Amino acid sequence: MPRPRSVEDSVTGVLRDAILDGRLPPGRHLAQVELAEELGVSRIPLRDALRRLAAEGLVVIEGRKGAHVASLSPDDVAEIYELRSLLEAEYVRRAIERLDDDEAERLVELSHEMDRRAGDPVQAKQARTEFYAELYRHADRPRARAEILRLRSMVEPYHVLSGDHHRHDAHDELRDCIARQDGERAAEVIRAHLSGAGERLARSMMG
Numbered sequence: 001m002p003r004p005r006s007v008e009d010s011v012t013g014v015l016r017d018a019i020l021d022g023r024l025p026p027g028r029h030l031a032q033v034e035l036a037e038e039l040g041v042s043r044i045p046l047r048d049a050l051r052r053l054a055a056e057g058l059v060v061i062e063g064r065k066g067a068h069v070a071s072l073s074p075d076d077v078a079e080i081y082e083l084r085s086l087l088e089a090e091y092v093r094r095a096i097e098r099l100d101d102d103e104a105e106r107l108v109e110l111s112h113e114m115d116r117r118a119g120d121p122v123q124a125k126q127a128r129t130e131f132y133a134e135l136y137r138h139a140d141r142p143r144a145r146a147e148i149l150r151l152r153s154m155v156e157p158y159h160v161l162s163g164d165h166h167r168h169d170a171h172d173e174l175r176d177c178i179a180r181q182d183g184e185r186a187a188e189v190i191r192a193h194l195s196g197a198g199e200r201l202a203r204s205m206m207g
Contacts, residue, residue, distance in 0.1 A: 006042055011049040019058050019069055020153065021121035022160040026071035030059065050189055057154045070154070077155060082196030083112040084151050087144055088136075089191045093183035094175075095138035107178050111171055121160055128152075134165065135178075158201055 005013075015035075018024040036046045050067045053059040061067045072080070074149065099107070110131040117123040136145040170193040175187035 006045070008048045008052075008081070009046040011039055011041055011045050012052050015049055015053060016056075016058065016153075017122050019123070019159065020125050020156045022157055024069050025161060026069050026157060028069045030067040030069065032066065033092050057150055058157075069157075072154065072205075073159065074205045075201045077158065077205065078198060080155055081194055081201075084148065084193050084196075085194045087148050087151075088194065089187040091136055091139040091141060091148065092142050092190050093140070093187040095183070096178055096181055096186045097183035098138050098140070099178070099181050104178050104181055105137060107131070108175050110134055111175050111178070115171055125156060127146055155201065158205065159197075 015024070015030075024030070030050065032043050032046055032050075039046065050059050050061060054061050054067070058070055059067050060070050096104075110127075114124070114127040114131045117127040129149065129152075133145070133149060136148055141144065141194045170189065173189045174186060174193075177183070177189060
């Protein structure tokens with residue numbers, strides 16, 4: 001049976017969703033007293049939740065200054081996308097080349113579900129996380145998978161705030177690669193998609 005969610009798990013999820021869908025924008029100060037009151041919890045699970053989110057790169061904790069939502073510069077975004085391109089191109093190739101037919105079919109269905117839920121920021125984020133977590137699981141490199149998902153989370157709020165939605169044509173191409181189990185082509189698709197997405201986001205941040 002699945003483990004019941006703790007208060008810390010619930011608070012972490014609520015705050016993560018609020019950061020990723022832009023309700024808590026980059027740079028926002030996270031006053032613990034007010035947040036604990038708003039969420040109806042004590043400060044202990046809230047502090048632990050903030051530490052978790054700091055480990056994910058979504059929150060920064062600075063001693064007496066307290067916590068705030070992490071903010072990135074255009075140069076930070078460029079570096080994150082360079083790292084993502086290196087990691088994701090390699091591990092999407094590895095993952096797709098290791099799929100069997102049933103696994104490929106499941107990933108294709110998850111990718112369709114990702115597109116169906118695109119209209120709701122929270123639902124869309126959850127669907128993207130489910131798809132990419134499952135895709136990169138097949139690479140059998142858990143540390144690389146965790147880093148890829150962490151880097152994806154760091155830039156997610158900026159895509160929401162910029163209105164730069166994830167492109168379905170890239171999803172179509174990736175789906176085709178999964179269905180044909182063509183890892184080399186998938187690596188090319190991911191590299192091209194990340195290059196364009198990173199450039200658009202950095203430009204939007206520069207005004």
